Amino acid sequence: MSEQPPAHPHPAYPVGLRLTGRRVVVLGGGQVAQRRLPWLITAGADITLVSPSATPSVEAMVTAGELRWERRRYEEGDLEGAWYVVVASSDSEANDRASAEAERLRVWCVRSDDADAATALTPATGRSAGVTVAVLSTDVHGRDPRRSAAVRDAVVEGLRDGTITARQHRTRAPGVALVGGGPGDPDLITVKGRRLLAEADVVIADRLGPRDLLDELPPHVEVIDAAKIPYGRFMAQEAINQALIEHAKAGKAVVRLKGGDPFVFGRGMEEAEALAAAGIPCTVVPGISSSISVPGAAGIPVTHRGVAHEFTVVSGHVAPDDERSLVDWAALARLRGTLVILMGVDKIGAIARALMDHGRDGTTPVALVQEGTTAAQRRVDATLATVAETVAAEDVRPPAVIVVGEVVAVAGRPAADPAVNLQ
Incomplete structure (x- = not known):
């Protein structure tokens, strides 16, 4: 036949x-x-x-x-x-x-x-970075829609994660992207953030940004450590703002890479306002905040049915008795939900005392998650009454996210391997 x-x-x-x-x-x-x-x-x-x-x-x-x-x-x-x-x-x-x-x-x-x-x-169709990818099989003896979809997915994913780079060749308007890099694991940056990194000429990075992503950048990309920008007559943040403006006005595609989310204790709005005042277009790319993701990576839900119906995120970089503090610690002590403290390792003793002085039970569970979502992640448990001495004894160091509340004890202590916890 x-x-x-x-x-x-x-x-x-x-x-x-x-x-x-x-x-x-x-x-x-x-x-x-x-x-x-x-x-x-x-x-x-x-x-x-x-x-x-x-x-x-x-x-x-x-x-x-x-x-x-x-x-x-x-x-x-x-x-x-x-x-x-x-x-x-x-x-x-x-x-x-x-x-x-x-x-x-x-x-x-x-x-x-x-x-x-x-x-x-x-066709099998997908979109990324202003480009539509459409794939049709050219085999006249039989179409293979699954292969077309697989090719589409591979191209779109490559454009999104920067493994396929197709730089724009038309003249670009100067601009800055404020990119939230997430909690530390390079896989937890957003798709848009990773794409903008792949298209950048200059990256000004914080030390808490996902460092592994910087190693993937092409050799021509100028990577600037924000902590090492010469300050001169400027304060640190003003010097960073000025660097963003100068590179953008030079016609460069600039990415300001931050840890977590740019607007969660990241001074992102200060930079956006400085760029707006200088007439520089600014794109804000939200990031996964460590306030939620790091506890999650350590097996701690910030909310849980029947345990906590709210969670509050506060900065602990200023002690409760410091006149510069904007946090109402008395009100926080009265809440029944979860308290997440960022940048509070060196002030946790004073914070715990303030919470207990205002009525929070000293037996309230506390967890400190250091270097969350990275290979160096570790979790240290304590209570409000013991957390200060535990931090000293265990040599807990920044960056670490501190979780206060009954959610700490919901699932018991999970495995220490962050790769397991994230799945």
Whole structure:
């Protein structure tokens, strides 16, 4: 028996459709439509859904006014005036009739049930950094959608994490990105943060930023340790602000890499305000705050049903009896929830005394998580009454996140391996 020739001896011609304001008809409201509709909505298409039923997610799109829904089966004439049609119903007879109408009207038609009967194919599509990646199989003897999806995923992930670099060649406006690097593990930076790092000309980094990421930067990238910027007549923060402005005005793509989140005790707003005053565009990329992620990595939930309904994050860099302190320690002592203290290792004795003086029980569990999410992570447990002597005896050093509250004892002491805790 001889092999049958392929239905389409030539590969599909790739093209991008501008569907803004143009009529698009989708037949069927099931899982296929649920996957296709968001892209059509993003493209600005004028969408009509024809289907007796729809998934809850598709119904939500209708409720939000993102498309119109004709709650019935396909009828001849439904494709009149359409530019594009997606045939994705479970009614094969209706699909055939709709496909035939599309052919007569010369409307590009995608068939989810029979790609050989379609006049258009939907590529495996993804987006990253202002680029749409669309992959179609060119094998005329048989399409392999899983391979197309795998190629798409590999390219998009590479663009996102910086392993595939495609630098912009058009003139760029000067600008600075304030990037939260997360708690320390380089895998915990956001996708956008990692991409901007890969595109940077200059990176001004804090010591608490994810240092491993700096080793991945190309040789031409200038990496500046914020702690070593010459201060001269400036205070430390003013000198950093000035460095950001000067490099941006020189036409460089500048990333200010911080640990955690730029706006959680990171002075990010001070830098954003200085850049705004100098007329420099600023992009803020939030980061995973150590206040939540580090306790989580050590097996401590900051909230837990029946134990803690709130958590409060405070800075401990100023002692409770210091006139510069803005923290109401008396109010914090009265709370029943979790207290997370950042930058408080050297002041924890005074902090514990203040909390107990204002009524917090000395037996309240306390955990200190040093170098959270990194290979050097370790957890030391104590109580409010013993935490000062425990810190001294165990030689706990910054950076460490301190958790005060009953959540510390929820799951007992977990394994010390941060790779295990993070899974």
